[in-house]
Amino acid sequence: MYYVDIPSAKEIGDLNLVRSDACISIYLPTTPLSREIEQSKINLGNLVKKAVAQLEAAEFDKRRILLLQEQFDDLLADDEFWNHQANSLTILATPTSLRTYRMANKLKDAVEVSDRSHLKPLLRAITFPHTAHILALSENAVRLIELTSDLPAREVSVPELPEDLVAVVGEATTKDYSGMGNRPSVQGQKPYLARYVRKINSALRPMLMRSDRPLILATTKPLEALFRAISAIPALPTIIAGNPEHLSEAELASAARPVLDAYYASQIKDFHDLFEERAGQNRATTDISDAARLATFGGIDKLLIDIDSVVDGFVDDETGEVTFGSQGDAINYGIVDEIAGRALRSGAKVMAVRKSDIPGSHDLAVISRYPI
Numbered sequence: 057m058y059y060v061d062i063p064s065a066k067e068i069g070d071l072n073l074v075r076s077d078a079c080i081s082i083y084l085p086t087t088p089l090s091r092e093i094e095q096s097k098i099n100l101g102n103l104v105k106k107a108v109a110q111l112e113a114a115e116f117d118k119r120r121i122l123l124l125q126e127q128f129d130d131l132l133a134d135d136e137f138w139n140h141q142a143n144s145l146t147i148l149a150t151p152t153s154l155r156t157y158r159m160a161n162k163l164k165d166a167v168e169v170s171d172r173s174h175l176k177p178l179l180r181a182i183t184f185p186h187t188a189h190i191l192a193l194s195e196n197a198v199r200l201i202e203l204t205s206d207l208p209a210r211e212v213s214v215p216e217l218p219e220d221l222v223a224v225v226g227e228a229t230t231k232d233y234s235g236m237g238n239r240p241s242v243q244g245q246k247p248y249l250a251r252y253v254r255k256i257n258s259a260l261r262p263m264l265m266r267s268d269r270p271l272i273l274a275t276t277k278p279l280e281a282l283f284r285a286i287s288a289i290p291a292l293p294t295i296i297a298g299n300p301e302h303l304s305e306a307e308l309a310s311a312a313r314p315v316l317d318a319y320y321a322s323q324i325k326d327f328h329d330l331f332e333e334r335a336g337q338n339r340a341t342t343d344i345s346d347a348a349r350l351a352t353f354g355g356i357d358k359l360l361i362d363i364d365s366v367v368d369g370f371v372d373d374e375t376g377e378v379t380f381g382s383q384g385d386a387i388n389y390g391i392v393d394e395i396a397g398r399a400l401r402s403g404a405k406v407m408a409v410r411k412s413d414i415p416g417s418h419d420l421a422v423i424s425r426y427p428i
Contacts, residue, residue: 072397076150081174160205170389179408192300209309342418352376354402
């Protein structure tokens, strides 16, 4: 079993405000198999040594270094914690605090030391979370399935969700006039199906209209068309086609993964299309200095950032002016990371992607709220 505790976008924005004389950010591949976790603990010990070396090179207070080391020692000794992991672990430590986040996506080893946390890899976990609801809909059954990145898909209990068409319209209305139990024509059945879909919409609406998870339909074309016409609940354009009655939760989850991949790919394509349009209006840039100024004054609407690269330096708190660093040390920090944090706090849509997904394969791409 995976154990995850992923922060929200708001929490990541708030974490970006944390300041200390030393913030150590560590990203570490782990495994949900407790018998294989020892290598992750060894890797963590090596990353801590790298962080301490940076602090010592900066002549950091030895007593404060000891406080940091004690917290990492306590974490390494916590067998219960290490027995409940996922695919990656984030550790954000200061001399007086240590926070951990377990994630289902796989991250590379990384360690950053500065006066603030390095948060960009955390954004990847919320950019493409691989979570969704699946509505498996047929005349004979309706199920709402919850899909997450870390646990097996499961059916969700929904109050007042009808079991099937008969439960809504009655047995008699689903038979033809001969009383033989044969289905009437699609046209004759349509009013009953519409009543059925309205009942389903009424039951699902309180739960799904407040959800940030996309909805995937698993159904036939006629019921898909009715659901889209009647329900106010938005569903992804791609469906799991066919009658889902005999598909297990696991089978529905497997069929949903490509639908989610296509959805995420469409989000990146939409960004590229809008970026090209906004470039003609002087409202798009891949320049880090421009992006830093925009982020400082709340001017970023949408932002793509490269999850892997780190551009070291500083961003002025008041003006957004950038000073680039020649290399990483215990003083400077990731500039793109800082831009992302400021953008999140101003309500921007921020996505952490691979460099190849960014226009021109730059470190970032910005769509601004006003001309630059």
